[in-house]
Amino acid sequence: DAGVIQSPRHEVTEMGQEVTLRCKPISGHNSLFWYRQTMMRGLELLIYFNNNVPIDDSGMPEDRFSAKMPNASFSTLKIQPSEPRDSAVYFCASRRTGGRLQETQYFGPGTRLLVL
Amino acid sequence: AQTVTQSQPEMSVQEAETVTLSCTYDTSESDYYLFWYKQPPSRQMILVIRQEAYKQQNATENRFSVNFQKAAKSFSLKISDSQLGDAAMYFCAYLGGADGLTFGKGTHLIIQP
Numbered sequence: 001d002a003g004v005i006q007s008p009r010h011e012v013t014e015m016g017q018e019v020t021l022r023c024k025p026i027s028g029h030n031s032l033f034w035y036r037q038t039m040m041r042g043l044e045l046l047i048y049f050n051n052n053v054p055i056d057d058s059g060m061p062e063d064r065f066s067a068k069m070p071n072a073s074f075s076t077l078k079i080q081p082s083e084p085r086d087s088a089v090y091f092c093a094s095r096r097t098g099g100r101l102q103e104t105q106y107f108g109p110g111t112r113l114l115v116l
Numbered sequence: 117a118q119t120v121t122q123s124q125p126e127m128s129v130q131e132a133e134t135v136t137l138s139c140t141y142d143t144s145e146s147d148y149y150l151f152w153y154k155q156p157p158s159r160q161m162i163l164v165i166r167q168e169a170y171k172q173q174n175a176t177e178n179r180f181s182v183n184f185q186k187a188a189k190s191f192s193l194k195i196s197d198s199q200l201g202d203a204a205m206y207f208c209a210y211l212g213g214a215d216g217l218t219f220g221k222g223t224h225l226i227i228q229p
Contacts, residue, residue, distance in 0.1 A: 031215065033215075033216060033217075035216075035217075042219055042220075042221050042222065043207065043217075043219040044219075045216035045217065045218075048215055048216055050215070055215065056214065056215070056216065059216070089159055091161060093161075093217075097215075103149050103166075103211060104151070104163060104166060105211075105217060106163070107153075107160070107161035107162075109158070109159065109160050110159045110160070110161075112159070
């Protein structure tokens, strides 16, 4: 299996620009998660989807952040406009939901975002 | 809300020795999962070991084992025969009724050759 795929791996942009991060979950997984990692706040959940439907977006920091999952194999996290404080590593994770043995989330390699 | 506490920001161990990383959590739920993830300098989050709260037996994966004390809400990770490749950040994580993981702040493990 290819694992969770994220692109780009690194992104450098200027304040005010739109940033789009992409994620392809593991085939057959029906839950997808977006996390953000910063030095100050550690790893925190931003939003997650079950069967392509957003379930909990309470972790999304503000309206500048939005996430979509148009189909089972693709999700985007968009920041518009970006700000320097959005600089972080953004992880996508997926899992197959449906039973006790299927609760493990598998992480992608992350996207390192730097907003200047 | 659930919280996960890793009280050791950094730990150092000699190669081939054993080291234990601490983790405590706070929850009112009775059914949940606990995980240890490893994050090397590459930033990839790698699952090390998982424990289901309803299981009394401690999980083991080769050189990695846990000491799960449900009443004390403690979930420590023991790494035996430490290897240079074990050097990384280690994160303890909780999964309960809500689907997202709650992470501790991490422990930076240094392996001394």
